[in-house]
Amino acid sequence: MSALPVSPPPAARYLPPSIAGDYTELTPKQTELLAIAARLGREKFAPRAQQIDRDAVFPFENYADLREAGLLGICVPEEDGGWGADFATYVMTAAEIGRHCGATALTLNMHVSSTMWTGFIADDLDMTPEQRANHEAHRKIHYERVVKQGKVYSQPFSEGGAAAAGKAPFGTLARKVDGGYIVNGKKIFASLAGAADYYGILCTLDKPGATQRDSLYLAVDKNSDGVSVTGDWDPLGMRGTVSRTLVFQDVFVPEVERLIPEGLYAQAALRWPHMFATLSPTYMGICQAAYDFTVQYLRGEVPGTPPVKRRMYPTKQIAVAEMKVRLEQTRAIFLQNARAARVDPSKEIRLGLYAAHYTIMENANEICRLAVRTCGGQSMLKSLPLERMYRDSRCGSLMLPWTAELCIDRLGRECLYEAGEQDEQAVL
Numbered sequence: 318m319s320a321l322p323v324s325p326p327p328a329a330r331y332l333p334p335s336i337a338g339d340y341t342e343l344t345p346k347q348t349e350l351l352a353i354a355a356r357l358g359r360e361k362f363a364p365r366a367q368q369i370d371r372d373a374v375f376p377f378e379n380y381a382d383l384r385e386a387g388l389l390g391i392c393v394p395e396e397d398g399g400w401g402a403d404f405a406t407y408v409m410t411a412a413e414i415g416r417h418c419g420a421t422a423l424t425l426n427m428h429v430s431s432t433m434w435t436g437f438i439a440d441d442l443d444m445t446p447e448q449r450a451n452h453e454a455h456r457k458i459h460y461e462r463v464v465k466q467g468k469v470y471s472q473p474f475s476e477g478g479a480a481a482a483g484k485a486p487f488g489t490l491a492r493k494v495d496g497g498y499i500v501n502g503k504k505i506f507a508s509l510a511g512a513a514d515y516y517g518i519l520c521t522l523d524k525p526g527a528t529q530r531d532s533l534y535l536a537v538d539k540n541s542d543g544v545s546v547t548g549d550w551d552p553l554g555m556r557g558t559v560s561r562t563l564v565f566q567d568v569f570v571p572e573v574e575r576l577i578p579e580g581l582y583a584q585a586a587l588r589w590p591h592m593f594a595t596l597s598p599t600y601m602g603i604c605q606a607a608y609d610f611t612v613q614y615l616r617g618e619v620p621g622t623p624p625v626k627r628r629m630y631p632t633k634q635i636a637v638a639e640m641k642v643r644l645e646q647t648r649a650i651f652l653q654n655a656r657a658a659r660v661d662p663s664k665e666i667r668l669g670l671y672a673a674h675y676t677i678m679e680n681a682n683e684i685c686r687l688a689v690r691t692c693g694g695q696s697m698l699k700s701l702p703l704e705r706m707y708r709d710s711r712c713g714s715l716m717l718p719w720t721a722e723l724c725i726d727r728l729g730r731e732c733l734y735e736a737g738e739q740d741e742q743a744v745l
Contacts, residue, residue, distance in 0.1 A: 415602025
């Protein structure tokens with residue numbers, strides 16, 4: 318009796334791993350949120366990313382999906398109807414979204430930061446009982462808008478000067494009047510300009526001798542009289558952020574729109590430095606995406622391309638090995654930084670934060686560069702995502718408040734000086 322022919326085993330395919338790798342034991346909440354982000358990313362965000370980038374339009378459809386999934390309230394406390402995610406849970410979820418559409422992840426960060434800053438970060442700050450009660454009442458209004466009405470907030474920093482880097486007071490001024498404030502000023506590179514329902518602006522209380530300690534954080538309704546969006550938006554990368562210029566001319570902002578009590582932003586900036594490192598998870602996602610694409614391309618598994626394998630060439634194998642080394646370096650420092658976030662971190666944690674932020678931003682572009690070199694001519698095609706990833710990744714080092722240069726500047730200075738130290742004047 319002749320033996321039946323043996324069918325070949327089904328072809329194995331590359332399965333992209335979790336953004337957290339296998340190094341972190343995830344909580345049930347983290348597992349659920351990452352699964353939601355991965356599903357939306359694969360099924361919704363990635364297929365739309367090319368057209369969003371090409372047209373430089375805001376990803377409204379993606380936000381409808383985020384709203385339906387409840388991710389707009391990821392950092393809203395559970396008692397207020399949100400997910401109650403902590404820092405580590407949020408940044409891992411943001412990285413998973415960035416893996417599929419960088420512009421969606423980057424703009425979502427601007428929105429989520431408004432709930433994070435007013436939530437667990439504000440909970441760690443020193444407030445008087447009166448300030449605490451006032452803040453609790455105010456933030457419930459904003460959380461209800463996010464959770465029940467699906468409203469989107471933004472967080473414009475930049476003004477073209479040193480304020481966004483924390484080296485000068487914000488030029489946008491808020492004059493106190495009965496019932497609220499009158500705001501005048503301008504924000505440039507304002508992500509979600511024209512798309513957000515509320516602009517969470519950082520400004521300075523208009524009074525003699527005002528310093529950074531007089532910063533205010535106010536939510537400005539996009540429909541308020543005196544709010545306008547100007548300029549064109551045709552940048553190199555992150556085109557879907559639509560970061561046009563916001564102008565505020567004699568805009569009345571009711572007191573209830575104060576997102577944290579007067580003077581508390583400066584305390585948060587000093588005591589919770591991780592609040593400024595929530596842009597880098599987007600670039601962690603791009604690191605993983607560029608590696609995933611390269612492996613799938615060399616295995617002949619990229620949809621829409623011929624199933625031609627290129628993995629047998631030693632030069633390709635070496636290039637992928639180099640990418641994997643950088644990817645794992647980036648993931649390790651990303652996860653370490655995520656777990657270290659806290660109020661009043663030690664000097665070593667703060668230095669590690671600068672190093673992590675810099676490394677993630679710079680390695681994103683380096684991994685994309687290696688991917689472009691390895692995949693060759695296919696990397697130039699706008700029909701494939703690698704060309705977009707390369708452009709998006711190059712923009713990371715420019716992102717305020719912590720550009721690559723500012724991270725290196727802070728890191729070098731704080732490595733060599735303890736708090737309060739300064740050099741004696743040289744004797745001529």
